[in-house]
Amino acid sequence: MEWMIQELAARAGITGRALRHYDRIGLLPPSRVGANGYRYYGPAAVARLQRILLLRQLGMGLPAIAEVLAEEVDEQEALRAHIAALERARDRIEQQIRAVRHTFDAAATGIEPCMDIMLEGFNDRYRDEVIARWGERAFRASNDWWHAKSLEQQRAWKRATDDLVAAWIAACEAGVSPTSERAQALAARHVQWLSEIPGTPTADGDRDRSIQMVNCLGQMYVEDPGFATTYDGAEGAAFVRDSLHEYTRTQM
Known part of the structure; x- marks a missing residue:
């Protein structure tokens, strides 16, 4: 299956101009170019675009993204890294939702909110230390237990x-x-x-x-x-x- 440039742009939520720019700088060439000059993108190109969009969301500039992708030689490893980054982003968003809900519930009930909980997920000061000492599972289990309360x-x-x-x-x-x-x-x-x-x-x-x-x-x-x-x-x-x-x- 292949998509033409405008089809891919529409599905990815970006512009055709952005895809053409990615092609010009060597970041995302099309899978092939037809005799009519149209660009066509297959699964491998879409997977690469997926990585580009993720890294853009993480705040990386295009030159830095190009370096990261150039160093990735194992597609499966790249996909695992992609999944891990998305899971971290998901966890952070879930923590932020819980933090804002805590603030909302406190305001609704007239109870003074806990400032540490209000900022949970925006700056978890113990996450790295807990993971380094006792592993990711320990952090996730204790963090989920706390926020389920x-x-x-x-x-x-x-x-x-x-x-x-x-x-x-x-x-x-x-x-x-x-x-x-x-x-x-x-x-x-x-x-x-x-x-x-x-x-x-x-x-x-x-x-x-x-x-x-x-x-x-x-x-x-x-x-x-x-x-x-x-x-x-x-x-x-x-x-x-x-x-x-x-x-x-x-x-x-």
Whole structure:
């Protein structure tokens, strides 16, 4: 099957002039040119146009697109990359829809919206870190779980999290040891809190990876200034870390 230039332009939502320009710069030559001078585009050319349009939507200029396509030697790999890019775009749009719906629901019910949720999908600050440490599946599962909650369920979860943080800070201020019964009870509560989040090793029941994750989080609480502030400073973060490390050593 082949399409003439105007047929392809109409179906792709672009102009015939754009297709002729792509031909002139060597970005998208037609599959063949008829004796009458008409350009005809077959499946391979349409697949290439598909890639061009996607990369244009991602903000790339034509010279950069030409470089990308010139480096693609495996058509199947190029299509996989195409699908992955579309899935990322879809996920981002779905997150943005949920964020705007959250704002709408908050306004409709008179409840103050959560600013972090309002900006979800516009700038997910933890996505790359979660994926790098625990994989894409962990991020997707936990992200879908969170956004499936109603506004009130999200607020309830946030209150429970704040209560846990407050209990950690109170224990640290009381001067108890990380190995004390009180600290270890908090560590158990913390691990149980993590196990309620789908996609985490604790939720999956993976003992070795759970230990690794809990220890990693404990260290992150100390090294990340944002987390240290959450636990009322470096001393509080170190107390949580040491308590969690003791719990993984003796209880997991």
